[in-house]
Amino acid sequence: MLYRIAGQFKTSYQKDQALFPVQQDAWLLGIILLFAWLILPLTASEFVFQTLLIPVLIYALAATGLNILTGYAGQLSLGTGAFMGVGAYACYKMVTIFPDLNLFIAVLLSGTFSAMVGVAFGLPSLRIKGFYLAIATLAAQFFLIWLFEKWAWLYNYNASGAIQVPNLDVFGIAVAGPLATSMAQYYFILIVVTLITVLVINLTRGNQGRIWKATRDMDIAAELIGINLLKSKLMAFAVSSYIVGVAGAMFVFLWRGAAEPNLFDIELSFRVLFIAIIGGLGSILGNWLGAILIVALPVILNTVPGVVGLEIKSATVEHINVMIIGALIIFFLIVEPHGLARLWALIREKLLIWPFPH
Amino acid sequence: MNDMSPESYVTADGRTIGNVVMDMRDITLKFGGVTAIKDISFDIREGEIRAIIGPNGAGKSSMLNVISGFYTPQIGEIWYRGKKRPPMKPYQVARQGIARTFQNIALFEGMTVLDNVMTGRLTHMNASVISQALWWGKAQAEEIENREKVEKVIDFLEIQNIRKTPVGRLPYGLKKRVELARALAADPQILLLDEPMAGMNVEEKEDMSRFILDVNDEFGTTIVLIEHDMGVVMDLSDRVVVMDYGKKIGDGAPDDVRNNQAVIDAYLGVSH
Numbered sequence: 246m247l248y249r250i251a252g253q254f255k256t257s258y259q260k261d262q263a264l265f266p267v268q269q270d271a272w273l274l275g276i277i278l279l280f281a282w283l284i285l286p287l288t289a290s291e292f293v294f295q296t297l298l299i300p301v302l303i304y305a306l307a308a309t310g311l312n313i314l315t316g317y318a319g320q321l322s323l324g325t326g327a328f329m330g331v332g333a334y335a336c337y338k339m340v341t342i343f344p345d346l347n348l349f350i351a352v353l354l355s356g357t358f359s360a361m362v363g364v365a366f367g368l369p370s371l372r373i374k375g376f377y378l379a380i381a382t383l384a385a386q387f388f389l390i391w392l393f394e395k396w397a398w399l400y401n402y403n404a405s406g407a408i409q410v411p412n413l414d415v416f417g418i419a420v421a422g423p424l425a426t427s428m429a430q431y432y433f434i435l436i437v438v439t440l441i442t443v444l445v446i447n448l449t450r451g452n453q454g455r456i457w458k459a460t461r462d463m464d465i466a467a468e469l470i471g472i473n474l475l476k477s478k479l480m481a482f483a484v485s486s487y488i489v490g491v492a493g494a495m496f497v498f499l500w501r502g503a504a505e506p507n508l509f510d511i512e513l514s515f516r517v518l519f520i521a522i523i524g525g526l527g528s529i530l531g532n533w534l535g536a537i538l539i540v541a542l543p544v545i546l547n548t549v550p551g552v553v554g555l556e557i558k559s560a561t562v563e564h565i566n567v568m569i570i571g572a573l574i575i576f577f578l579i580v581e582p583h584g585l586a587r588l589w590a591l592i593r594e595k596l597l598i599w600p601f602p603h
Numbered sequence: 604m605n606d607m608s609p610e611s612y613v614t615a616d617g618r619t620i621g622n623v624v625m626d627m628r629d630i631t632l633k634f635g636g637v638t639a640i641k642d643i644s645f646d647i648r649e650g651e652i653r654a655i656i657g658p659n660g661a662g663k664s665s666m667l668n669v670i671s672g673f674y675t676p677q678i679g680e681i682w683y684r685g686k687k688r689p690p691m692k693p694y695q696v697a698r699q700g701i702a703r704t705f706q707n708i709a710l711f712e713g714m715t716v717l718d719n720v721m722t723g724r725l726t727h728m729n730a731s732v733i734s735q736a737l738w739w740g741k742a743q744a745e746e747i748e749n750r751e752k753v754e755k756v757i758d759f760l761e762i763q764n765i766r767k768t769p770v771g772r773l774p775y776g777l778k779k780r781v782e783l784a785r786a787l788a789a790d791p792q793i794l795l796l797d798e799p800m801a802g803m804n805v806e807e808k809e810d811m812s813r814f815i816l817d818v819n820d821e822f823g824t825t826i827v828l829i830e831h832d833m834g835v836v837m838d839l840s841d842r843v844v845v846m847d848y849g850k851k852i853g854d855g856a857p858d859d860v861r862n863n864q865a866v867i868d869a870y871l872g873v874s875h
Contacts (some may be wrong), residue, residue: 257752447738452728459711466709471697471726
């Protein structure tokens with residue numbers, strides 16, 4: 246009923262190709278943006294910022310990056326964590342070499358370094374596919390972590406071998422380091438994430454998006470209709486790694502505050518991959534649904550039993566969390582490979598014609 | 604010897620057949636020890652419907668793959684528009700204006716019909732990635748301009764009602780039509796059809812035949828097709844190449860080919 250599209254006529258191709266051909270979608274997004282930009286940050290506590298809002302934004306961005314490569318262009322990657330690390334270390338080197346550099350610029354530039362590394366490790370993708378490519382990206386994962394540990398120049402020869410985020414401010418407001426408030430960090434991340442998400446939505450619904458999807462669905466046919474596969478795949482690696490690198494820089498600079506090489510371990514790669522799979526490969530919305538689920542699940546498991554009077558040890562909560570996520574991944578891989586985003590798409594399709602069955 | 608003359612001529616039904624647009628010269632293609640195509644030469648003239656027929660395993664599809672650049676012949680030359688074609692990647696051949704359909708449908712299952720047909724236009728789109736990400740300027744203009752072209756093809760092939768349906772949900776016959784739409788959207792100079800009627804019922808075959816004739820008639824597109832249904836081939840094509848065991852055993856107008864003893868032997872079978 247609320248989703249009725251009767252009376253919304255498209256009189257030009259431009260209108261038909263608009264971001265929201267259905268008006269209600271635009272309204273829905275407007276409400277979500279209102280929450281994201283005003284209501285949530287103004288009402289959230291420190292705990293909510295640090296355990297829910299900020300991680301959701303960062304993980305959703307990292308998953309968006311991975312989704313371009315795996316969901317749109319069909320190239321499986323297990324190196325996401327390491328590429329996030331490249332972004333973080335690049336950002337660290339930039340702000341220590343140029344202390345006056347605006348953090349926005351530093352964060353956005355740090356993605357270019359991970360993009361270059363991503364393209365280098367993406368080169369084998371023309372020859373190898375599927376699981377074999379995943380193994381090749383796994384090599385990137387282990388090699389880069391090793392590099393973060395052994396190349397002391399990267400962490401400015403610290404005795405601890407870790408990078409520590411200095412106090413940094415943007416336009417007079419502290420955003421990184423111990424002095425920064427959660428709200429300032431949240432808005433910083435939100436601006437970057439909103440910007441990149443808009444650009445990615447445009448990229449994936451236009452010609453480049455079709456080129457990637459064609460590469461994913463049938464590479465031989467794609468090449469015979471005029472797609473340069475190497476260019477298409479390397480473009481996917483570049484854009485994907487760029488976004489993942491930006492997410493990695495913000496992961497350390499605006500959330501964790503410090504990082505050791507093992508923070509970017511394969512576990513992080515898997516977490517981002519799970520978000521993309523559970524949320525939905527080949528969808529932008531899915532990254533958000535997946536990130537919300539993965540980030541919120543342990544928080545809910547920690548707080549809800551206490552509220553209803555159940556006493557569960559935190560170690561048990563951790564076990565339950567891992568079990569639920571594992572079960573969800575198996576469930577989605579078997580029942581709905583396109584994840585939560587497809588579930589929403591099916592519900593929306595039904596709502597559009599409700600109360601009629603067809 | 605009418606077909607060998609370089610001048611253009613007008614067919615009985617009033618279509619103009621132009622000069623030679625593509626000339627295959629002494630093509631030999633080997634896979635290891637197997638010779639798929641043995642020393643074959645034939646030409647394709649502008650605006651004609653050229654059929655390649657032959658029994659199973661004769662090398663017809665290999666021939667089509669040679670034309671579209673998927674296979675590179677060991678011996679032989681391909682002359683396109685008066686120039687010898689250097690060794691090329693398939694995507695470069697596609698950008699020269701050669702589009703094709705596939706024996707086993709090769710659509711992009713995860714995309715809608717509209718998006719699939721839009722991929723046919725990508726050789727005509729070159730807005731930068733930045734412009735596309737901003738959805739501004741050239742990218743947006745291109746998107747609309749090419750949508751108009753695509754909608755014409757969608758109208759032409761009568762698939763308006765399914766344009767926003769994911770391709771995976773369509774029945775076989777419609778998928779074949781969407782594949783033709785994708786190839787047509789590229790505005791090809793030469794359209795290669797690999798068994799466009801395989802697995803279709805009589806009605807679907809009639810539809811497809813009508814579309815092929817209309818494409819040739821309205822847009823003047825040169826068509827090279829492989830087909831097993833002899834009735835269809837003889838009715839549609841202007842000239843026919845007959846292949847058997849990788850060799851050319853006949854070439855000419857449908858009636859000449861039908862009465863060629865080597866062709867009859869190949870189809871009815873004689874001891875080799």
